[in-house]
Amino acid sequence: MTERPDYLVRRLRLRHLELLVALAEAGTMRAASGRLHLSQPALSKMLGELEAGFGARLFERSAQGLSPNALGQAVTYRARVMLGELAHGKDEVDALRNGADGVLRIGTLSVTAAVPQAVVRLREHMPAARVQIHEGRVRDMIQRLLDGELDCVFGAITPEVLTSDLLSLLKPELLLEDELCVLCAAGHVLARTRKLRWADVHALPWVAPPRDTLVRQALMTAFLNHGLEPPEPAIEVLSSVSVGTVLRLDSTLLAAVRFEHARDELARGEVRRLAVTPGVALPSLGLYTRRTEQAPAPLVQAFAQALRKVGVRPGRAGRHGPSASP
Structure with a gap:
């Protein structure tokens, strides 16, 4: 019994x-x-x-x-979750003893303009909050969330997750739209071209992430939809730092990135976003938390609210934003 x-x-x-x-x-x-x-x-x-x-x-x-x-x-x-929560509890108690408002553990994709802005906004209202940002593949971050190692995960709300058994354990909230963006150096021959089709950029050298990523698959889809063979990247790299670096060093390259990455690179300067049409949507970005009977911790709720405030849609900060300026 x-x-x-x-x-x-x-x-x-x-x-x-x-x-x-x-x-x-x-x-x-x-x-x-x-x-x-x-x-x-x-x-x-x-x-x-x-x-x-x-x-x-x-x-x-x-x-x-x-x-x-x-x-x-x-x-x-359940054992992993409880052990993770106990470890987090000790970290939080130590932080509170030292005058902090608590500890927020965020998992996120490696490049996002929204997360840093939301963290800064959170700390404006809760200056004693301590934030730990863990970067990596979203599916790995979600597993760490379920194991109790993270409090929330910011990443793509993909059909893979929405149709998997994990959905019963997760509570996703859609926050931002996302789409494929094409970037180039400010000195690229096409940098000031107003309107481009995918055929116009087909033969140029590309920087793109591996085939198993959403961005690469969206890039391949963009060309296939117009009867074009997807080009093999001249440089295949996952690191966002490397993408930005090679773009700035080689003005012949084009880069395929997600909207969040484009925002980050445009803010750094020396790159432009090309207006290649038609656009290709990517799965929207959102915040994952564990599905429990209790409401999320106050820090998680405050961070989610900050994300909602700083979220920018592609149409508002894309072609007509920093990328259009000289």
Whole structure:
């Protein structure tokens, strides 16, 4: 018979939660024993206590080791979240002791003009807030959010996420539209051209991210829609810093970037946005939080409000904004 939740709360210790995560990641008692610095008999006893408490087998045993079954995966996910929240709780208490308003852990794509502006706006109203910005691929950031390592993630609201099993664990809020942008150096031969079609830029050398990115796929779609073979980039790079650098050093190149990246590069100067039509939309950008019964923490709510304030639509800051000026 499954134990009542309050009985589980009284019986389970943090070591039980750590054991769940260690076994799921290590796959053997021996490896988990080394990670937790406990004997294998002690771990076997703790696993027995866990499975007795939940009234079900959580791991399948085989000659290769242990692997979590469906129940074990669900419990391990919750264990990761609780351990992450405890770690965050300690960081927040330490910050509060030192006079901060709290700690906000944000995951975001590597280039965004909205996040820095929103963070500055947040600190204008909460100057003692401490903010940690973690950059990377959005799908990796979302996993860290679900594991309790992050408080929110700013990134593309993609069909992949909206149709996946993860959606039941996430609460996405659409905030900004996004689209494909073409950038060039201020000295590029096309920099002052008012109207361009995709055929006009087809034969030129491109800087673009890898094929598995939304931006590259949008660029390929732009050419395919007009019966053109997508060009192979002269330079394929994911780093936003490298994209901006090579554009400024080589005035023959064009770069395919998302709108948020374009905003950032235009603000730095020495680049222009080309008005290539028709435009190609990218999945809108938004804020992901974990789906819980409780409202998001005050810092997360304040950050979301700041994002709504600084959000700029492509039509307002694109072709007719900084890129159109000499």
